[in-house]
Amino acid sequence: MSKKIEVCLTPALIDLYDIEESIVVVIDILRATTSITYGIENGAEAIIPVANVEDCLNYADKGYLLAAERNGEVVAGYDFGNSPFSYTKEKVGGKTVVLTTTNGTKALHLAQKRAHQVVIGSFLNLDSLCAYLKNQNKNVLLLCAGWKDQFNLEDTLFAGAVVNQLRQKFEHFDDSSVAAEDLYLLAKDDLRKYLHKSSHSHRLAQLNIEEDVVFCLQLNICEAIPVLVGERLVKLA
């Protein structure tokens, strides 16, 4: 089969793509998919993404850890938000985490409705993810969660990193995958510096999460690939 890579730059465009036979990689670098990768790597039994803080509450009596964030801050009364530093072995090992985030959850649910398979990507598991995608006989859609349905740089740069690794094993690329790869090649020697250009990064800087941003740009410290099975993200076997 002649394989295709496409990059969907925001969840608002997902309906334009034919993904019934594709693997969709959901990307929300700052910070949902980074934290999910790190949590699954660190032995979380499952992470359940939900759309609203209210949905999160439905799981309150099941002994799950509850993680809720809105506009970059932990919601009062919850165990934690989506800072990756909360997803350590000590905190999430053997546990199920219910997670709601501003953009990532929305992208996950949109993809799940139609895709052959939905997996999670972040710089933390870049090589492991790409090795997996190379060996599947499927098209790939890289779905950037963006920021409130708008394009953002960090998710696009990660999509470009994946395109760059998969180029030799795929034959068809759309315009957005060409653009994402070129932006990644421009930024790759110092991703943090490049992101200083970004409006989202400026906003995050105001929330004092510089440490999180640096964490989220680490390459290949994880091997786990989270995959969506029913409503739960679990480790791909």
Place this chain on the structure above:
Amino acid sequence: MSKKIEVCLTPALIDLYDIEESIVVVIDILRATTSITYGIENGAEAIIPVANVEDCLNYADKGYLLAAERNGEVVAGYDFGNSPFSYTKEKVGGKTVVLTTTNGTKALHLAQKRAHQVVIGSFLNLDSLCAYLKNQNKNVLLLCAGWKDQFNLEDTLFAGAVVNQLRQKFEHFDDSSVAAEDLYLLAKDDLRKYLHKSSHSHRLAQLNIEEDVVFCLQLNICEAIPVLVGERLVKLA
């Protein structure tokens, strides 16, 4: 006033932008907005953009020139399509042209509903357009017509060229304007070569419009800025 530039990468995202007080620049480089610029420069009295070939027919008894194209080809029975070579002084001078195109018209109509002003951009009038935008006390939204609501490279490169010229006179830039500018800087020494990477360009190559593509990438051969007044695109005074 502290001015803002944003780039809307496809018409499908226009509702995310607050444009009531903005100048919207509609961009459909291959080939609608290039042909419109060239036609207005060459003395067309007005160009009326319509959404469908059927709408075009409503103007058949008014003595207007009718231009209709679908999927890159002239519709049988019409005067011409949207190849810029049809918009010469001899053909359009003093005439009104009714134009329907696949993507450009849609973007124009979406912008017109809400924007302060809608103007037309192309590489042909780049400097003239930028000089105008610098001197207005308004935010600017660069609206890429894209291809069937998807991102395309050529419109994004032009948006990046505008961002690059306006950078010193504006204070706020969204992530897509940063990306568009960087892609333009990467491509500017040989735009044609860069576009060979593009899926749209490959498709156009199959339609034998290489001459059109080369024409559309010419810089600053026009000074006219088409502006939408009611349903008509006319020369900005």
